[in-house]
Amino acid sequence: MGTPLETLGPCLSICHECDLLNEVPPLPPDGCARCGRCGHILFRNPANCVDKTLALTISALLLWIVANVFPFLSFGMPGNLVRTNLVSGVVSLYEQGQTILSIVVLITSIIAPALQIAGLLYVLVPLSRGRRLPSARRTMRWLGHVKPWSMMEVFLLGILVSMVKLGGMADVIPGVALWAFCFLIVVLSWALSTLEPRVLWEQLDRAERVGRPAN
Template sequence: MFESSADAMPPTITACHECDLLNHVPVLAPGTTARCTRCNGVLYRNPKDCLDRTLALAFASLALYLVAVTFPFLAFGSGGNVVETSLLTGVRDLHRQGLDLLAAVVLITSVIAPAAVIFCYMYLLLPLKRGRSPVYVQPVYRALRAITPWNMIEVFLLGILVALVKLAGMAEVIPGIAVWSFAILIITLASASSNFEPAVYWNEVERCR
């Protein structure tokens, strides 16, 4: 377990994100939150085991991601024929139809970005479990911040749902296991992001240096 001990959180002065008031943030015990003295906005949180939860969710996301990209995504049945597509064959088919820009967008936002986000969480958190600071902690942390907005699997899944409704009258459309994995992956990645507390993380990195 990561140590989020109270004595590991040094007191600091920080500006409130809501009203810009400078607050003296006290040493935070695990499970507590520091709020602005003027507007009650959240300054810092030190949730219990937040980094452990982020790492566990990253591992769950990795398993779901592997299922999402390797197993059938959708199956179309018409006149006795059933055609299965996966995420990667879908990207290839878009490319073959000359829709290179759309293929690139799907590839980046639904295949590369989620994998990169999962990799970043694991790279940033796994060495800390062994008491070591990651070697490239700053560039990988910056990369995580830059990549996260490009992780748009929920938009992709919404597009799939719209297509399912439109195609329902023309052919039998069977969602594959990858669709369900993708749907749960949205939840696990969002949870990993919301559990990752930068202040607690950098404090832990300093402790391991």
């Protein structure tokens, strides 16, 4: 009989604090492996880790859609308000000759979060059913390269500074997409922090064995 899906198998783990090579026994759900010498936490096994991350990723997807479809900001004089959304803001920057800035905003605030969400869904949806799609491991490694390009909080900070500066000259009204964007930053960061790499990689290994034809 195999190891239950949520129990991490035995392994060797090096402590990052004192460099001791620890022999870690099977870890039950919500268990925590500690270094035998200094007590440093080697890794955890949070229960339902994949399902929790998947739920947060689906929430992030919905927030990303709202943030890109609905008005982001309305500004102007009373009776003559101009609405803008994320994509039209990027197009406006491009039309004003700010080509590089428009590309940076497009990549860091729209494309990179979308790639992160798509990559997580590609790996986690089948994994929650004990399966693994082709290139799932490569997708997880590739997500690590995309993460530094997701800088939504920097973009949001710029928007807030602009709102404060423009507030004295014109009406600036935040739209529903701005609130969705704020929640998207929190939820996507939460999803990525909930995902315990060791749990994910072990479940990917088991999913691969489940999918392999018996011989």
